[in-house]
Structure formats: C-alpha cells, structure tokens
Amino acid sequence: xxxxxxxxxxxxxxxxxxxxxxxxxxxxxxxxxxxxxxxxxxxxxxxxxxxxxxxxxxxxxxxxxxxxxxxxxxxxxxxxxxxxxxxxxxxxxxxxxxxxxxxxxxxxxxxxxxxxxxxxxxxxxxxxxxxxxxxxxxxxxxxxxxxxxxxxxxxxxxxxxxxxxxxxxxxxxxxxxxxxxxxxxxxxxxxxxxxxxxxxxxxxxxxxxxxxxxxxxxxxxxxxxxxxxxxxxxx
Amino acid sequence: xxxxxxxxxxxxxxxxxxxxxxxxxxxxxxxxxxxxxxxxxxxxxxxxxxxxxxxxxxxxxxxxxxxxxxxxxxxxxxxxxxxxxxxxxxxxxxxxxxxxxxxxxxxxxxxxxxxxxxxxxxxxxxxxxxxxxxxxxxxxxxxxxxxxxxxxxxxxxxxxxxxxxxxxxxxxxxxxxxxxxxxxxxxxxxxxxxxxxxxxxxxxxxxxxxxxxxxxxxxxxxxxxxxxxxxxxxxxxxxxxxxxxxxxxxxxxxxxxxxxxxxxxxxxxxxxxxx
Numbered sequence: 001x002x003x004x005x006x007x008x009x010x011x012x013x014x015x016x017x018x019x020x021x022x023x024x025x026x027x028x029x030x031x032x033x034x035x036x037x038x039x040x041x042x043x044x045x046x047x048x049x050x051x052x053x054x055x056x057x058x059x060x061x062x063x064x065x066x067x068x069x070x071x072x073x074x075x076x077x078x079x080x081x082x083x084x085x086x087x088x089x090x091x092x093x094x095x096x097x098x099x100x101x102x103x104x105x106x107x108x109x110x111x112x113x114x115x116x117x118x119x120x121x122x123x124x125x126x127x128x129x130x131x132x133x134x135x136x137x138x139x140x141x142x143x144x145x146x147x148x149x150x151x152x153x154x155x156x157x158x159x160x161x162x163x164x165x166x167x168x169x170x171x172x173x174x175x176x177x178x179x180x181x182x183x184x185x186x187x188x189x190x191x192x193x194x195x196x197x198x199x200x201x202x203x204x205x206x207x208x209x210x211x212x213x214x215x216x217x218x219x220x221x222x223x224x225x226x227x228x229x230x231x232x233x234x235x
Numbered sequence: 236x237x238x239x240x241x242x243x244x245x246x247x248x249x250x251x252x253x254x255x256x257x258x259x260x261x262x263x264x265x266x267x268x269x270x271x272x273x274x275x276x277x278x279x280x281x282x283x284x285x286x287x288x289x290x291x292x293x294x295x296x297x298x299x300x301x302x303x304x305x306x307x308x309x310x311x312x313x314x315x316x317x318x319x320x321x322x323x324x325x326x327x328x329x330x331x332x333x334x335x336x337x338x339x340x341x342x343x344x345x346x347x348x349x350x351x352x353x354x355x356x357x358x359x360x361x362x363x364x365x366x367x368x369x370x371x372x373x374x375x376x377x378x379x380x381x382x383x384x385x386x387x388x389x390x391x392x393x394x395x396x397x398x399x400x401x402x403x404x405x406x407x408x409x410x411x412x413x414x415x416x417x418x419x420x421x422x423x424x425x426x427x428x429x430x431x432x433x434x435x436x437x438x439x440x441x442x443x444x445x446x447x448x449x450x451x452x453x454x455x456x457x458x459x460x461x462x463x464x465x466x467x468x469x470x471x472x473x474x475x476x477x478x479x480x481x482x483x484x485x486x487x488x489x490x491x492x493x494x495x496x497x498x499x500x501x502x503x504x505x506x507x508x509x510x
Contacts, residue, residue, distance in 0.1 A: 060434055063463060116463065117438035122402045127463045130438045 001145065002178050003211070005049045007042075013145065015111050018095065020049065031095070031107050038107055047099045052214040053148060053183045054094035055171040057129050058108045065171040065217060066229060068119050068128035073135050075154065075164040077191070082155045086136040087167070088147045090114075090129075091183055096214055105216060111146050119168050120233030128168055139182070139206070148176065148183035151206050156191045164189075164235045171217040173201040173227030177210035184210065197235055200228040246308050254303035261299025265292040285350075285368075286343055331389070332372065338392035339371040347396050348374070356386055357394040404437060405464045407471045411478060412453030417487045419446055419454050425485060426458055429477050435470045437461040452493045 005011070007027050011018040016033040026043040057065055069087055077083055095107040117130040134140075139149055150169075156162050167189060176185050184206035191197040205212070238249040269288035276284055304311060326333065348354050348366050354376065355363040364378035374391050376384050399405065413422050426444050430436045440461045447457035458478070462470040482488070 063435075063466070113432070114434040115438055116435055118404045118440060118461065122404050122440070122461075125403055127403050127437075 001180070002051050002053060002183075002213075005051070007047060007049055009049065011051075015145070016109065018051070029095075029106060031109060033109055033111070036109075038109075040106055042097065042106070044097075044099065047097050050096040050098060050103075050214060052094050052096060053091045053144070053176050053178055054105075054108065054213060055174045055176070055215065055217050056090045056092045056110070056131075056148075057171045058092055058094075058216065059110050059114050063116065064127045064129060066119065066126050066128040066168055067171065068117055068130055068166055068168045069150070070117075070130065070132045070166045071135050071164065072132055075135055077154055077156045077162050077164065079156055079159045079161060082153065084151060084153050086139055087133040087150045087152055088131075088136075088140065088142060089133070089150055089185070090131050091144070091146060091148050093145065094214060094216065103214070105214075119166070119231075125233060126168070139184075142182070144178065144181065144183045148178075148185065149206070151184065151186045152189055153187070154189045154191065158191055158193050160194055162191050162194060162235065164191075166235065167199060168229045168231050169199050169201070170227060170229040173229075174215070174217065175201050175203045176213035176215075177205035178213055179207065179210045182207065182210070183213075191235070195232070195234045197231045198228050199231065244308050246306075250306050254306045257303045257306070258296070258299040261295045261302070262292075265295025268292075268295070289371075331387070335372045335388045338388035339369075339373075342369065342374070342388055342392055348391070348398055349400075352398050352400040354399065355397040356391055358397070362386060399467075400464045403464055404440070404461050405467045406440075406459055406461045407467060408460075409458045409475055409478070410447065411456045411458060411482070412450060412489055413456065413482070413487050414490045415454060417454070419456070421485065422456060422482060422487050425481055425487070426456065426478055429474065429481055430458075430460055433470065433474055433477075435462050435466045436474065437463070453490050 001011075001013075008020045008022050009018075010020075016031065019030045020027045020042070021030075023041065025045065026041060029038075029040045029042055031038045055067075057067060067089065069089065071087070075085060090110060090112040092108055092110045094105050095109075096103050097106050098104070115130040117128050119126045119128045139151075142149060152167065154164070167187075169187060174185055176183060178184070186202040186204060186206055187199060188202060189197050189199045238247065238252070240248050242248060242251060269292045272288050272291070273284050301311070304314075342348070348369065350366050350369060352366045353364070354366055356374075356376070362376065362378075362384060364376040364382075364384065367375045367377050367383075371388075373385050373387050376386065378384060411422070411426070413419060423444050423446075427442075430442045430444070436442060437460075442461070443457070443459040445457055446454055448455040460470065460474065479489070
C-alpha cells in the first residue's frame with residue numbers, strides 16, 4: 001500500500017480511493033474519502049507518486065507540533081529502572097509527487113478523527129494533537145492505514161515510583177518507518193522526577209527491512225525547533 | 236583627471252566616491268544580514284526579528300557614515316557640538332515623538348503584544364484587531380473589518396491592553412434554552428457528543444455542560460468550551476449552529492418567551508363572530 005507508484009494509477013480500499021488519470025498534458029489527481037473529495041491538476045509528463053505515513057500533526061490544520069498520547073491504563077514504573085512498552089498513534093497519509101530531487105506533498109488525509117487538547121496550564125501549556133492508546137506489552141496488531149505503533153523505552157531516573165498517564169512527543173523528532181504490516185516509531189522517555197520527563201525519538205526501524213517514511217517536520221528547515229519534548233506539566 | 240578634481244578643501248571626487256561606496260557597502264551588508272536573519276530564524280516571532288534586523292541594519296549604516304565622514308574631512312567633534320545644540324532644539328520641538336519612542340522601547344522590552352496577536356487597546360471597539368506591525372514610534376493594527384489603525388506607542392503603553400492570544404487556549408460560553416417539555420438529559424448528551432466530535436474543542440480542559448437556570452420560559456443549559464486561542468472564533472461559530480440544528484433534529488426546541496396573563500374580570504370579546 002505505502003510506497004512509490006508510476007502515473008497514472010488507481011488505488012482503492014473500502015475506505016478511500018486514490019486515482020490519477022491522464023488529462024491533457026498532465027494528470028488529474030482525485031482522492032475520495034467518504035464524502036470528502038480532493039481533486040488537483042498535475043502539470044507534468046513524468047513524475048512518481050509516493051504514499052507515505054507521515055507525522056500525525058497536519059489535520060485538520062497544522063496547529064501544533066506536539067502529540068499527546070493519553071494512556072488508557074496508566075503505567076507505574078519502579079525507581080531507577082528501564083522498561084519497554086508499546087503504544088499506538090494515529091496515522092496520517094501523505095501523497096507526495098517527486099521528480100528528480102524535489103518532492104511536493106499534494107495531499108494529506110487520515111481515516112481517524114482528529115482531536116486537540118491542552119497539555120499544562122492555559123498560560124504556559126502547549127496545544128497538542130490528542131490520541132488515546134492502550135499500553136501493550138508486545139507489538140500490537142494494527143491496521144496500517146489507521147494506526148501505527150510506538151515502541152516506548154521508559155527510563156525512570158528518579159528515586160520514586162512514578163505513575164504515567166500521558167506522553168507528549170515533538171513532531172520534529174519523529175522518525176516513522178513502515179513495511180507491509182506495520183507503521184512504527186521508536187521513542188524514549190527519560191523521567192527526571194515525579195512530574196518532569198523528556199521524550200525523543202530513535203532514528204532506527206522497529207524491525208529489519210522497514211522503509212523510512214517521508215518527513216514533513218524537518219528539523220533542518222527549522223533550526224530553532226528542538227526534537228525533544230520536555231514534559232513539565234505532569235506525566 | 237576628473238577623479239582628482241578637488242571639490243572643497245582637499246576632498247576630491249574620488250574621496251566622495253569612496254565615501255559613498257563605503258556607506259553603500261555598509262548598508263548592503265546590514266541589509267543582507269537582516270534579510271538572512273529572517274530566513275535563518277523562521278521560528279522567532281516576526282516583531283523580534285524585525286527589531287533585531289532594524290538594529291543591525293542601522294548599526295551598519297551608522298558605522299558606514301562614521302567611517303565615511305573623515306574621508307570627506309567632516310570634523311566629528313564639531314559635528315557633536317552642533318549635534319548637541321540641535322538635540323536641545325529638536326528635543327523641545329518633538330516631545331511627543333520622544334515619548335512615543337521611549338514607549339516603543341519599553342513595549343519591545345515588556346512585550347505585552349506581538350505581531351499577529353488579537354488585541355484590544357484602551358478598551359474601545361475601534362482599537363480591537365490584529366497587530367500588524369510594532370514600530371519604534373507607533374503600533375499598527377488591522378481591525379476585523381479591515382481598517383488600518385495607527386496607534387502612537389505612548390497610547391499603547393499607557394492604556395490597558397487586552398491580548399486575546401497571549402494564552403494558548405481560550406474559553407467561550409453559550410446559554411442554550413430548551414422547552415420545559417423537552418428531555419434535558421437528552422439535550423445534554425447531544426451537546427456533549429457534538430463537542431466531543433469537534434476536533435478543535437479541546438479535550439482538556441474539559442468542557443462543562445450543565446443546567447444553570449430554570450428560567451421563566453426555558454430550561455437554560457450552560458455550555459463552556461475551551462478552544463485554541465487562534466481558532467476560538469471559528470469553533471464558537473461552528474458549534475453554536477451545530478447545536479441548534481442537532482437539537483431541532485431531535486425535536487428539542489428553543490422556546491419563545493412565554494407569559495401567562497390573568498384577568499380579574501371575565502373577558503368580553505367584541506367582533507363579528509365573537510363568542
């Protein structure tokens with residue numbers, strides 16, 4: 001499903017249809033999800049199209065680069081220990097056109113409903129994209145068009161037992177990989193004290209042979225953006 | 236040769252050209268650095284970049300002028316004495332400009348407003364809008380009906396400022412009246428569902444939906460919702476209409492004002508077919 005396609009092409013699932021048809025000197029791109037139809041005219045004779053899972057922070061608009069995952073079942077971790085759990089995250093699908101070295105995102109859609117929340121307080125907090133996930137001990141089975149998996153390595157550096165109810169990530173650090181069965185990221189959470197931790201991502205696939213997804217939140221283009229998220233508003 | 240021709244004293248045409256070139260190069264370097272600053276620090280707020288850019292640009296221009304003036308045999312110490320006298324004269328003549336300038340400096344330090352913030356200055360409707368530019372003497376805002384308003388910085392600094400964008404989230408409230416005969420529990424559930432469905436109605440802080448008042452004509456349901464400050468107005472408009480439509484689809488209606496009138500005597504109705 002994810003990967004490169006030569007134009008023209010058509011891809012249909014139960015939930016959406018992607019289609020490019022030859023039209024004059026170029027192509028007509030049409031995407032249909034339910035009643036939502038997007039159509040664009042592509043003026044080129046040669047180009048490749050790539051469908052890739054992207055950072056889930058673009059829909060309905062680019063409002064924030066923070067993703068908050070609320071845990072359905074809280075995690076309690078003992079002092080000075082390290083554990084690994086698996087969470088899910090919503091997938092957004094990016095459709096890219098590329099020719100030679102340049103690429104352009106022409107469409108983004110998702111099969112999951114977006115929701116936003118506030119992490120921290122009203123004056124100093126951060127607006128975050130919201131997602132609720134169960135905590136899994138092993139890699140859960142997911143529909144790769146709907147959800148991805150985050151392998152979260154939690155390191156409790158404090159001398160207290162810590163209870164975690166939510167995790168916040170920064171899109172500028174996200175490294176998404178995919179294959180035919182899985183969309184995944186690897187993340188770390190370093191707990192400093194009861195209400196403070198730092199999250200970031202590991203630039204390695206969860207399984208061998210996974211392909212790296214295209215990125216929209218590119219750190220190099222935003223030098224002042226960090227790749228970590230410092231959670232100071234509670235865990 | 237024309238370049239060696241003396242213009243005044245020992246200053247030649249080539250000296251003049253050299254001085255102009257130094258000033259031009261200094262201005263160009265200043266401008267280039269200022270432009271690149273905008274490119275490199277895309278994430279820095281626009282007004283901060285604009286201020287730093289202006290400081291860098293004018294620093295280079297002043298340095299260029301100071302290097303160029305001795306070439307033109309302009310005595311800087313004499314210029315300073317003359318400048319001092321001029322400053323006193325100009326100071327008296329431009330008190331308000333200086334006040335605005337100092338207010339502008341304090342505004343850039345305190346930063347009660349930033350470019351693109353939605354603000355109300357002085358409380359009047361006329362000065363409510365989006366901040367377009369904060370200059371050293373004045374601040375310009377664009378009102379919601381597209382009018383350009385220039386406010387001297389002294390007025391901005393000394394007046395009360397309401398900044399609607401300073402906090403990341405903002406709450407709004409509706410009072411939805413339903414008939415006494417309607418199922419209030421069902422209405423509460425419907426409204427709760429609509430808020431949950433709206434992506435920009437924040438999950439946290441949670442919305443509040445409750446019966447606030449048993450009014451004379453209606454059961455009044457208060458709805459309080461938090462939304463990102465940048466999207467507040469859009470969410471408010473969208474949700475209000477959705478709540479109205481969905482309640483009506485479920486046969487829950489907003490009643491008209493009702494009043495029962497009792498007459499002490501029997502009514503006598505006159506007319507052709509009156510009974």
